[in-house]
Amino acid sequence: MIWHTLAICLLSFITPSFADTNGMDMSTDGPMNLAMGNMLTYLHFTSGDTLWFLGWVPKSAGAMIGACIGLFLLAILDRWLATCRALMEFHWSASILVADKLNVSPAQELSGVGKFRRLTPPFISSHDITRGVMFAAQALLNYLFMLTVMTFQLGFIFSLVIGLGVGETLFGRFSPSAHLH
Template identity: 65%
Template sequence: MHSTLLVACLLYYAQRCFCADNGMNMTMDGSMELATGQMLPYLHFTLGDTLWFLGWVPQNRGAMLGACIGLFLLALLERWLAACKAIIEVHWNKSRMLAAKQNDSVIPKRNTADRIFRRLAPPFVAAYDLPRGVIYAAQALLNYLFMLTVMTFQLAFIFSLVIGLGVGETLFGRFGLSAHLH
């Protein structure tokens, strides 16, 4: 008697577990609709693509031009940050080398194992390492935003980014290269 009741209860609860739908319809049969239309899975120049947020949907040529100018300027900013980081790194390395020279004249000579470790692992300096982390985080944020922009397949956005990165490298790339040569 108990086993029959146990089997009946298990079947009842098993049915409830597999057939419960919580009132939510999670089927994906319909087309995906965005703010103004459908997401086009190919390269295009049509208006109406969402740029990062639901409210940022260029609906006319002026809005599209503004979005493209903004993306161009963000690409310039990313290249400028890279050049600033390179210049600052060289400055920090020079400061670190000067400090090491001053410390070497005061501190007695160490054995070779200490020197090798010191060359491989520079000390943590908050004044250098925290700004380095902030600059890197800003560059990573911009690069992820660029990736999301390219994923819209909107050619005007993509061309704005590519041209902006090219112009930015032309304007600021030499500072990063020359910083490492000095």
């Protein structure tokens, strides 16, 4: 009797995987039908893909070139933001080290009092709020880039990749992490 109960329990977990698809065609052989057209599920150079919003659908050659230039500039902006964040982090950590050295009196040095080293930087609202805003801006750009790549439009993808490369070429040398090689 236990085997029958066990078999029924196991079958109850397996059968939902064979459930009906609720009338949805799950084949991926062709383009996905959307409200305003088709979404090609392969890499392509054709125009007409929605870029982030329903109204942003570059259909003409000029609109495609404009969208690609905009994506190129956004990719450069992303690398500039990354460099600014890294430089600010470097500057903030250096200023905290200097402040820690300046705050030690000669009496504390002789007595050994105050030899405690800070493990984490202090919360300084102007630093931490700026860090958070810049990180959020970078995250937003990265999610927009991800959505752009998901259009499978090669012009958009190449614009982003080339823009990121140009941005790193322009701003990468200013990042403190660039000198760690």
